[in-house]
């Protein structure tokens with residue numbers, strides 16, 4: 001008997017939203033395997049599968065039925081998405097063009113055998129990166145190279161600058177999704193994009209200042225200050241922006257470093273050198289992948305203190321989101337040191353939310369965790385850390401927390417989101 005896959009919302013939703021999957025038309029207690037697959041824009045295949053049993057009425061509801069094994073186990077209504085794994089080694093799940101969705105193919109297969117079985121039902125679920133009506137506007141203003149995303153409704157919105165990690169380019173997926181939640185978000189490129197510097201060796205905060213002023217002057221942006229959202233290298237850039245520039249009200253740092261990283265940062269007559277590293281502390285795992293967790297020197301010792309970002313100069317409120325299994329570097333230590341420095345100077349204690357089992361790449365909800373991939377500054381694959389389920393839960397919570405934080409400090413909805421972890 002053919003089975004019917006029912007999706008709610010039907011056919012499509014935004015990538016950061018859950019989808020409710022049920023299967024109708026099975027026999028009571030029937031053993032089936034559900035399989036999800038997706039092809040990214042470079043043609044790389046991602047797959048996940050899980051074994052289930054239908055209930056006494058021949059229905060399978062992923063919100064009620066635990067998976068009995070496969071890519072994950074237990075009650076995981078979104079497991080088929082967050083547990084997607086690349087076929088290609090060291091491949092990372094990324095979205096390059098936010099104007100097109102990812103199509104997830106779902107199949108219901110007969111039985112629990114590991115080999116392919118008869119297909120009982122099938123559905124395609126499209127997951128969008130632009131909520132209907134969200135406006136996408138490329139920004140080429142002065143030196144600024146960015147993309148601005150505006151919510152569909154007319155009005156003025158809390159403004160956020162989104163700064164990605166090292167590797168450069170212009171990554172829009174976080175900004176486009178966040179604009180769907182009522183923010184005016186500018187994804188900002190800062191190197192390796194169009195006519196911007198090719199490398200990270202020398203950056204000038206004046207560029208970021210120009211971007212901040214551009215966004216603040218947009219009529220759609222509710223002032224008086226902006227939010228900053230930075231991950232990894234983007235995190236230390238946001239700390240520097242908050243410390244040196246005017247017009248910043250709130251900053252969320254996802255697994256950032258409290259010291260300047262990768263290249264020299266200049267602002268007017270001040271310079272922050274990059275934190276130095278010791279290659280002898282780089283480990284190679286049993287799979288032959290590089291683990292750089294311990295490579296960087298401490299920003300509390302010797303000449304490396306010059307790289308410590310003077311966060312005490314910042315006038316804004318901070319939220320640090322930390323993966324406790326970050327293998328890129330010591331994010332918890334850096335967040336605590338930022339907090340210590342702020343408090344030592346009489347500043348407000350920042351909120352630090354730590355996620356056990358979460359790795360370095362804390363992305364929007366349901367992004368499959370990447371085990372290891374090419375690290376632009378290292379030149380070889382590095383492990384990012386994170387246990388898949390804990391990492392997936394952290395991404396859902398972090399997404400809620402950063403929205404609540406920005407709404408609280410930039411306007412819009414009030415309130416604190418209690419962490420579920």
Ligand SMILES: CCCCCCCCCCCCCCCCCCCC(=O)SCCNC(=O)CCNC(=O)[C@H](O)C(C)(C)COP(=O)(O)OP(=O)(O)OC[C@H]1O[C@@H](n2cnc3c(N)ncnc32)[C@H](O)[C@@H]1OP(=O)(O)O
Nearest residue numbers: 090091092094165166167232233261277292295373374378
């Ligand atoms: C034993 C060896 C020892 C080595 C020693 C080295 C010592 C150095 C000292 C180390 C000190 C440690 C210092 C730590 C400092 C860390 C500071 C930085 C912290 C961060 O910011 S980490 C965050 C990383 N960045 C991001 O998250 C942004 C996302 N972008 C990316 O990851 C990259 O841009 C990406 C996807 C790898 C490449 O994108 P792009 O440039 O657009 O891609 P191309 O098409 O041009 O391809 C280039 C290259 O990348 C491969 N590629 C493309 N897509 C992917 C993908 N989805 N997943 C994995 N790999 C991908 C592609 O195949 C190309 O590779 P080639 O080999 O073919 O050139």
